[in-house]
Amino acid sequence: SQTIHQWPATLVQPVGSPLSLECTVEGTSNPNLYWYRQAAGRGLQLLFYSVGIGQISSEVPQNLSASRPQDRQFILSSKKLLLSDSGFYLCAWRGQGPQPQHFGDGTRLSIL
Amino acid sequence: LAKTTQPISMDSYEGQEVNITCSHNNIATNDYITWYQQFPSQGPRFIIQGYKTKVTNEVASLFIPADRKSSTLSLPRVSLSDTAVYYCLVVGLSQGGSEKLVFGKGTKLTVNP
Numbered sequence: 001s002q003t004i005h006q007w008p009a010t011l012v013q014p015v016g017s018p019l020s021l022e023c024t025v026e027g028t029s030n031p032n033l034y035w036y037r038q039a040a041g042r043g044l045q046l047l048f049y050s051v052g053i054g055q056i057s058s059e060v061p062q063n064l065s066a067s068r069p070q071d072r073q074f075i076l077s078s079k080k081l082l083l084s085d086s087g088f089y090l091c092a093w094r095g096q097g098p099q100p101q102h103f104g105d106g107t108r109l110s111i112l
Numbered sequence: 113l114a115k116t117t118q119p120i121s122m123d124s125y126e127g128q129e130v131n132i133t134c135s136h137n138n139i140a141t142n143d144y145i146t147w148y149q150q151f152p153s154q155g156p157r158f159i160i161q162g163y164k165t166k167v168t169n170e171v172a173s174l175f176i177p178a179d180r181k182s183s184t185l186s187l188p189r190v191s192l193s194d195t196a197v198y199y200c201l202v203v204g205l206s207q208g209g210s211e212k213l214v215f216g217k218g219t220k221l222t223v224n225p
Binding site: 032042043044049051088090097100101104108 | 144146148153154155156157158161163199201203205210211213215216217218
């Protein structure tokens with residue numbers, strides 16, 4: 001069966017520090033991959049999605065970037081974190097065609 | 113691009129049927145609709161997906177009228193553990209691989225004893 005892993009579960013970072021969040025999927029190949037951010041008590045905001053290795057689509061201009069170095073690996077990065085980057089970051093994957101997305105357990109990012 | 117609208121909150125009691133409606137007036141021909149359940153500090157969990165008419169699985173039903181401008185998630189006989197936020201998502205796929213995803217803002221369902 002397919003599984004998705006996100007780490008770390010929680011992270012506390014100072015303003016101006018770099019960020020790297022990793023997401024990996026097992027049990028499938030060539031998945032579509034997604035990064036979302038969810039502010040406290042709010043809905044989900046799509047940040048990036050990828051349909052293949054090296055292919056990244058950005059939905060919202062921001063301080064973050066994404067990369068897909070391998071088929072089942074999706075990385076969310078920042079060179080310098082801002083206070084406004086705090087939130088709950090979720091990775092998701094979807095198989096080809098009209099399939100539902102499946103989400104990881106998320107990373108709670110706090111910026112101090 | 114379809115914009116989705118859901119009620120902000122709903123209250124119910126154990127054992128009742130709950131229906132949550134999502135409006136998506138501008139849904140495109142090839143868009144499909146997915147519903148998720150989210151508990152605090154967890155990722156959304158897939159509930160059900162459909163394109164038109166009615167879809168049923170072991171936990172819910174999804175009703176989509178002929179014009180597809182709305183969809184209704186039906187949860188039969190809710191329990192306290194169904195207290196969560198429910199999101200509808202309209203997904204549009206293109207042949208080129210690009211996609212459009214429009215999440216609703218979520219409906220907070222509270223099930224009371």
